[in-house]
Amino acid sequence: MLVIALDTSTPAVTAGLVALDEGGPRSLAERVTINPRAHGxxxxxxxxxxxxxxxxxxxDADAIVVGSGPGPFTGLRVGMVTAAALGQALGRPVHPVCSLDAIAAQADVTGQLLVATDAxxxxxxxxxxxxxxxxxxxHVLRPADVPTEGCTAVAGELAEAFDLPVIEPRYPAxxxxxxxxxxxxxxxxxxxVPLYLRRPDAELPGKRKSVLTRGAR
Structure with missing residues (x-):
């Protein structure tokens, strides 16, 4: 099975083609560029x-996999919209996957793992x-409020914010x-469905309030 893999949930702009067979997934080619302003x-x-x-x-791809976050609104939408458009154009299924799960899937650790990225x-x-x-x-929390009891290592973009041994990877691959x-x-x-985990910074303006006060003549 040939699978297109995309992720824009972090500053890493990630695209790859992966062969999935009995030996597990193998990267045939990939591009990963760290640029939080250039996902699109x-x-x-x-x-x-x-x-x-x-x-x-x-x-030639049999399926498309896309990181569904959690991630910032603008970047995350790029990957998911691109994957959806490709799936529709090619007639291929599009499977969302939690981007933190993708980091954990490649982490070499014994024991409990914490994965943290920048929110x-x-x-x-x-x-x-x-x-x-x-x-x-x-979840989304300040690093100081994240429970780390029982964790033996941390991976992900924000790994250095925790008092735990840091391991790779930093970004979804x-x-x-x-x-x-x-x-x-x-x-x-x-x-x-994107995993935003919180409300957007920008919202549509509400109904304008009247400048007139009740009882004004």
Missing amino acids: ELLMPQLLDVMTEAGHELA RRKEAYWATYSGRTRIDGP PVGLVAAAADALDAEPAPL
Whole structure:
């Protein structure tokens, strides 16, 4: 099975083509660029480069996996909208996967793992894992409020904010995304629902208040 993997939930703009067989997921080609301001400009060009390097066309993919966050609104939407458009154009299923799960899927750790990425506003998106199984989260909290009892290591972009041994990876990678979604790839895809975890910074303005006061003549 050939799987396109995309993620824009962090400052890393990630695109890859992964072969999934009995030996597990194998990266055929990938591009990962750390640029929090260029998700929209870089994602599709990177994916096209990936397909060229791997010697495949987009239509050769059997499925698409996309990181569903948690992540900031603007960046996360880019990956999910791109994946949805590709799925519709190619007639391929699109499977969302928690981006923190993708990091945990590639972490080499014995014991309980904390995964934390930057939620901005001095907060962290976090989840804890036993092996690759998520046992708590995802949530958003200030790093000082994240429970770390029982954790033996931390991975992810915000790992250094915790008093735990830091391990790789820092960002979701194509192989991790596919590994985290592997058990679901033969089933009906889950709805493409982004994990924002909190309200947007920008909101539509409400109804304007009248400048007139009650009883004014």
